[in-house]
Amino acid sequence: MQETLEDRGFRVITAKNMAQFRKLDAEEDVDLYLIDTSLPDGSGLSLVRELRQVTDRGIILLAGRRDEGEGVRGLELGADDSLVKPFRQRELAARVTAVYRRTGRGTPVRPPEQPNVDHRFEGYSISLQSRQVWAADGSEIMLTTSEFELLAALIARRGQVLSRDQIMNAIKGRHWESYDRVVDGIVSRLRRKIPSATRGSHFIRTVHGVGYAFTA
CATH class of the missing domain: 1.10.10.10 (Winged helix-like DNA-binding domain superfamily/Winged helix DNA-binding domain)
Structure with a gap:
């Protein structure tokens, strides 16, 4: 997954467990999270719930076929997308690119007369x-x-x-x-x-x- 995304120009940071994730997340400015439902020291769904309370960054949940229902639960908790493993690397790249593009943010406050208000x-x-x-x-x-x-x-x-x-x-x-x-x-x-x-x-x-x- 890391190689696939880096080949497409993304900078990828990986974490093997929740403890390592928390340390990296505090140090790095992350634009999009890929979170597995099955973590060695915690719940991916709990992490989605926790992140969505503090950030509007993109979140894609990765669930095993036996845990497909957890992917649906992740959407309910605020994930932007979910993928069922195994998946094709091309599909992963397409989903990441789409969420990354859709979650791009501009300035938080609009000028008094902003021309692109629809x-x-x-x-x-x-x-x-x-x-x-x-x-x-x-x-x-x-x-x-x-x-x-x-x-x-x-x-x-x-x-x-x-x-x-x-x-x-x-x-x-x-x-x-x-x-x-x-x-x-x-x-x-x-x-x-x-x-x-x-x-x-x-x-x-x-x-x-x-x-x-x-x-x-």
């Missing part, structure tokens, strides 16, 4: 080009790749109800199966990060038995 609602601003969301005070709201893509998919069809299948296809494409729990988890996190200050309900409305709609 959507505004209740003080929030969204730039599809830079993949950023700002609150009314100009502070950036950090979203994971899946959170941003789900929000963009709903806003693109504002007022229309999208099924979970449509949402999952929009944010992950044909390589992904539709897991209701994953979509529900992403929606729940978005509601917490982008609350409504003037209405009693959320911007993302649940249509029971169908899916979700953006109503701002």
